[in-house]
Amino acid sequence: MRIGLLTDGGYPYATGESGLWCDRLVHGLPQHEFDLFALSRSAHQEDQGWVRLPHHVSRVRTAPLWTPDDGTLRGSGERGLLARLVTGGEQSYGRRDRRRFVDHLAALAAAVCTPDEPGTAAGTGPGAELFAEGLYGLAELTRERGGLHLALRSEAAVRILEAASRARGTGRTVQSATVPDLLAFAAELERALRPLSLDWYDRESLGAVDLCHAASGGAAALPGLLAKRFFGVPLLVTEHGVPLRAHYLTSSDTAYGAPVRALLAGFHGRLATEVYRQAALITPGNIHVRRWQRRCGADPARQRTVYPGMAAERFGPLGEDAERLDAAGGRDGAGGPDTLVWVGRIEPAKDLSTLLHAFAEVRRAEPDARLRVFGAPVEGDEAAAAHLARCKALAARLFPGGGTGGGPGTDGSGRSGAGDVGAVTFEEVGGPDGPDLAEAYGAGGVIVLSSTVEGFPVSLVEAMFCGRATVSTDVGAVVEVIGGTGLVVPPRNPGALADACVALLRDPERRARLGAAARARALELFTVEQNLAAFRAIYLELMSHTPVRREADTLDAHGDPLPFATPPEAHLPGPWARTGACLGAAAAGATGEGTESGAGKRSDRDRLRGPATGPRRAGGGIRLPDRPGEPEPQHTRGPEPEGVCAVAAGPAGSGDA
Numbered sequence: 001m002r003i004g005l006l007t008d009g010g011y012p013y014a015t016g017e018s019g020l021w022c023d024r025l026v027h028g029l030p031q032h033e034f035d036l037f038a039l040s041r042s043a044h045q046e047d048q049g050w051v052r053l054p055h056h057v058s059r060v061r062t063a064p065l066w067t068p069d070d071g072t073l074r075g076s077g078e079r080g081l082l083a084r085l086v087t088g089g090e091q092s093y094g095r096r097d098r099r100r101f102v103d104h105l106a107a108l109a110a111a112v113c114t115p116d117e118p119g120t121a122a123g124t125g126p127g128a129e130l131f132a133e134g135l136y137g138l139a140e141l142t143r144e145r146g147g148l149h150l151a152l153r154s155e156a157a158v159r160i161l162e163a164a165s166r167a168r169g170t171g172r173t174v175q176s177a178t179v180p181d182l183l184a185f186a187a188e189l190e191r192a193l194r195p196l197s198l199d200w201y202d203r204e205s206l207g208a209v210d211l212c213h214a215a216s217g218g219a220a221a222l223p224g225l226l227a228k229r230f231f232g233v234p235l236l237v238t239e240h241g242v243p244l245r246a247h248y249l250t251s252s253d254t255a256y257g258a259p260v261r262a263l264l265a266g267f268h269g270r271l272a273t274e275v276y277r278q279a280a281l282i283t284p285g286n287i288h289v290r291r292w293q294r295r296c297g298a299d300p301a302r303q304r305t306v307y308p309g310m311a312a313e314r315f316g317p318l319g320e321d322a323e324r325l326d327a328a329g330g331r332d333g334a335g336g337p338d339t340l341v342w343v344g345r346i347e348p349a350k351d352l353s354t355l356l357h358a359f360a361e362v363r364r365a366e367p368d369a370r371l372r373v374f375g376a377p378v379e380g381d382e383a384a385a386a387h388l389a390r391c392k393a394l395a396a397r398l399f400p401g402g403g404t405g406g407g408p409g410t411d412g413s414g415r416s417g418a419g420d421v422g423a424v425t426f427e428e429v430g431g432p433d434g435p436d437l438a439e440a441y442g443a444g445g446v447i448v449l450s451s452t453v454e455g456f457p458v459s460l461v462e463a464m465f466c467g468r469a470t471v472s473t474d475v476g477a478v479v480e481v482i483g484g485t486g487l488v489v490p491p492r493n494p495g496a497l498a499d500a501c502v503a504l505l506r507d508p509e510r511r512a513r514l515g516a517a518a519r520a521r522a523l524e525l526f527t528v529e530q531n532l533a534a535f536r537a538i539y540l541e542l543m544s545h546t547p548v549r550r551e552a553d554t555l556d557a558h559g560d561p562l563p564f565a566t567p568p569e570a571h572l573p574g575p576w577a578r579t580g581a582c583l584g585a586a587a588a589g590a591t592g593e594g595t596e597s598g599a600g601k602r603s604d605r606d607r608l609r610g611p612a613t614g615p616r617r618a619g620g621g622i623r624l625p626d627r628p629g630e631p632e633p634q635h636t637r638g639p640e641p642e643g644v645c646a647v648a649a650g651p652a653g654s655g656d657a
Helices: 016-028 042-048 078-082 095-113 128-146 148-152 153-164 178-192 216-230 241-249 260-279 289-296 313-328 351-366 382-398 439-442 458-465 478-481 496-506 508-525 528-545 576-591 605-608
Strands: 003-006 035-040 057-064 211-216 235-238 281-282 339-343 370-375 424-428 448-451 471-474 487-489
Touching: 003 016, 003 148, 003 216, 016 528, 042 057, 042 382, 057 528, 095 128, 095 148, 095 153, 095 260, 128 153, 128 216, 128 260, 148 153, 148 178, 153 178, 153 260, 178 260, 211 216, 211 471, 211 528, 216 235, 216 260, 216 478, 235 260, 235 528, 241 260, 281 289, 339 351, 339 439, 339 458, 351 370, 351 496, 370 576, 382 424, 448 496, 458 471, 458 478, 458 508, 471 496, 471 508, 471 605, 478 487, 478 605, 487 496, 496 508
Parallel strands: 003 035, 003 211, 035 057, 211 235, 235 281, 339 370, 339 448, 370 424, 448 471, 471 487
Antiparallel strands: none
């Protein structure tokens, strides 16, 4: 099977948890062929390069979404402006294409500016249909003529947006948009719709895949929408977070005013609804994401929760020893059970200030308690470095007698130069002199998460693999992940956070019980193996519903249907495959027909493109002649690849194997 994996700001670039998940998925399903279609978000990301790709990744197509405007001069009138809407300086919009652009953008703008009537379910009102009409109309125009970049930055586009924002039924905030607001929104709209202008939409690119798998919603899913529109390729959407929710949370940090934020929220909300409407299946990473998707119009019948798989092996030795060490309670100093540990990215959403205030109360109850903060390196990230400096300054004010430097101490013992035990330390994970991730979790008896915003809490799952008891704030999917194996408190509540930490610090037996239960839960639900098994089954299920798509590729030389040359079921290991292989050999012996083996001389991609010596049927066999005078194909039977079921085909007209 040929999978088109769609990513946005992640794989194959060597950054982010999303990239790690995609890498595990691709490496874990070597029986499929993957084409990668990646959108990058920054020059820095591209400079870091790609991760090492396995051999069954046959092609990588990339496109940047971070490039600046091209600086093309613009005219002052619609006629003079639209006459220069060009692609590559050659192709321009004629009168008919200008009319098409105006109509499609007007439909999209009306859907964005006008909310649905109260009580209307997402995806069922006229706004959803209007948005789809405008989006796909612009996509078809761009595919035929190009020029969308300049068209969306034109004066005509701003006039269309202005008319839509002043129409009846729009909200008061949208109606208050000024010309600068509309210009800013037009620029952001052009960036969001850049995937429409890519050269990925032909039969050699997205038209050649059997399934599009978007690793997130939003911009990453746009190519998948067009692949379904133009070629009928089914779309699978996986979300471990909610792009729409992330947009809502980050929009307040921008310099845009309320009208621009309202317009952008309208666009991203409509886009999310359309993605969920068109997806053959949606796989949220947790129930928290699942609920958000339903609010945006996702059909519950097409949702299936699949937890992200995480590598448990690196935490195995620590997890196996956790119960014994916690029960003994013999550790002190930097690795003692009186130490709280925080692991994560240093950013405002992690709310380290609340944790530090809570730890001040913990120290009053438990004077020997320590807090070790482990963060990722922040070189080159000025915002993260500034936030880390503020956290260190707060710790220095709250704990003036303790060490608050960049590590446990000059001698590595966790003590300051004056000999006093450092109350709080800030350390880097993975640095030349710093601990690795497993050592960070093993540095204390209780792992703390203090976030105010969280999607899927990766650090909590890692702590669970290590057999550590946890104290967490009730945000995102925390309660779903913990499942009763840790303590959960309200966010932004230093008193509640401190009480929970003190309760576990004073009760080693409870700490050990919770840690053991957490490890068992994590090994059952959150491993790479369970994630791969889920997507292996989902790929087969989706393809079983759409075995034939493209007319040119699904008819043989005589006009008969041509199913998959190598069906995905043939790769299933176990008794079914062995039985099928025996049946295939028996059938071949009975009919005198052989099959082309996997040592057979062509790749899966070549097989999808058509037969080598004759029209193929499912199972990799050669169709027997069914017309008078048609010569029987001559071939030899090679050795069967291990674990692969090669089912011999029956005579034509007898059905698929």
